[in-house]
Structures are given as C-alpha cells and as structure tokens.
Amino acid sequence: MSKLDRLDIKQLRVFQALIREENASKAASELGLTQQAVSEHLKKLRDVFDDRLFIRKTNGFVPTPFAEDLSAKVDRLLIDFNTLISQTNFIPHKTRGTFVISATDYAQQVILPNLIAKLRKQAPNLKLIVRDFEIDKLHDLMESGKVNLAIAFPDYIPESYRVVKLFEEHHVCVTSSHSSISNKTPSLAEVAAFPTIIASPSRPNFKGSIDDWFSQFGLKRNVVISAPCFSIVPMYLETTDSIAFLPSRAIKGLDVVTIPLEQSPDSFDVIAAWHSRYNDDPLHKWVISLLEVD
Structure with a gap:
C-alpha cells in the first residue's frame, strides 16, 4: 500500500488543528474527537510522513521544522478540497471548522462585535478565534495558515496581500x-x-x-x-x-x-487583509461579505 493510500482528509484536518492549537486536547475539542482519536491520527501521520511532526512540551506540542513547512501545503490542500465540494452551494449554517482573525485593539472594539454577532447567528457551528494583532509575526502566521484574516491599518499589512477597504477613519x-x-x-x-x-x-x-x-x-x-x-x-x-x-x-x-x-489630522483607512491562498475559499469570501464597508 502506498503512503498516499494510507492518508485521508480527516488526518490532514487533525494535523491542521494541531498546528493551530499545539495541544492535543484542544485540537480534539475543536474537531469533536476524543484525545485518543487525535493521538491515533497523529500516529498514522507520523508513519506516512516519516517524521515526528510534533514534539511534546510541558503543556502541549511544538511542530518540527518539517511540520511547519508542511502546514502551508496542507492548508492549501484542504482549501482546495473545500472549494471542490462547496463552490456552488456554500451554506453558512452547515459550515463547520475554525476561522482565525488577527485584529488590532481598535478593530476588536469597533468592528468585531457586529461581525461576531452575524457569524454566530448565521453560522452557529463555526468556531472563531480572535487573536491580538502581532505586526512582527503577521506574515509568518498568515503564510502558515494560523491566521485567516487580518483587520488593521494599511501600514501594518504586507503589500502582497489582498485587501478590502472597510471605511475611512480619523x-x-x-x-x-x-x-x-x-x-x-x-x-x-x-x-x-x-x-x-x-x-x-x-x-x-x-x-x-x-x-x-x-x-x-x-x-x-x-x-x-x-x-x-x-x-x-x-x-x-x-x-x-x-x-x-x-x-x-x-x-x-x-x-x-x-x-x-x-487643523485636523489626516484621515486613514481601516482594512481587512488576507493571504492569496484564501482568494477562492467560499468560507473566506462569505466572512468578507459580512464586514460592513462604508
């Protein structure tokens, strides 16, 4: 049996959750699995990729260099799978998984309360992680798929990212x-x-x-x-x-x-930004559509 035959999508979703959470218990909770099931999937993944993938630490796991490199590829692959089966009939209330937003303190105050209310109402099975905006780590977080969307100011965002202007502020x-x-x-x-x-x-x-x-x-x-x-x-x-x-x-x-x-200070834009890998992701497109744009 080839390595590809021993790999399935559920294992890749477990890998993605472990990359994000760096903790087997939290990954199990996110996916609705038992911790033992997560351990079994991890064991199979280690066998397929011939790498430890995650190394234990005091309160969880640390991904190996190989796993960090693999995470972006797995993220793109899962997005492609999701697009394949849902590009024509995306249904918010049936959506599951986790969406991660990195937001400035300002965005957490002004933008996210309304967005979260919409997400909870229209996609109750979607879990949301809001993390503080880390300007020095943003590119690595988005490149690795640990952040799906960033809400901030233009000066904080790499020029290569796709952006949408939400409104003008002063x-x-x-x-x-x-x-x-x-x-x-x-x-x-x-x-x-x-x-x-x-x-x-x-x-x-x-x-x-x-x-x-x-x-x-x-x-x-x-x-x-x-x-x-x-x-x-x-x-x-x-x-x-x-x-x-x-x-x-x-x-x-x-x-x-x-x-x-x-005199009044110059106005400035407030934007949402994302990595190009999410351009065709139905969930991502839908979340963007819920943001109020003035």
Missing part, C-alpha cells in the same frame, strides 16, 4: 470631562504642549501615529504615557490631566470630551 483630540483642559479651545501649539497619552500597540515606545502630522507645523508632542492599546487610554485620561488622540469610532459612548482643533 483621529479626534479628547480629554476627561473633569480635566482642566476640557473647557479650553487651545491653539495647535498648546495642544502639542499638553501632557499626552498615546496608544502604541505594535511596539512599546513614545512614537504616535500622528507625530509626522504635528511635525508639519514644526511641533513636537509632549507624550508622557504610552499605553499598549486604545481601549485602556480613556481610563488613564480619567486619572490624569492629559489628552489623547483616538479614532473617532472608538470613543462612542465613552465619557470623554472632544477638544476642537484649528
């Missing part, structure tokens, strides 16, 4: 309703001098996304606090006499005051 200057700054109408120079909190989710530093805009006016901001995400900034504003520039959609419903400016 920053607004805000402060706490009880700060000493809340009732002022300051000049741009005064705004630059105010103690400022920035969100720097990609790398921890004091460089903000609109520093270049201020520099056009010969100004440098007085950044005193760098936070890891947008969502925490309003809480810091509550306890400090300071300002922040936040995306307009991220402040809806928050107890903050908008400070009027002489």
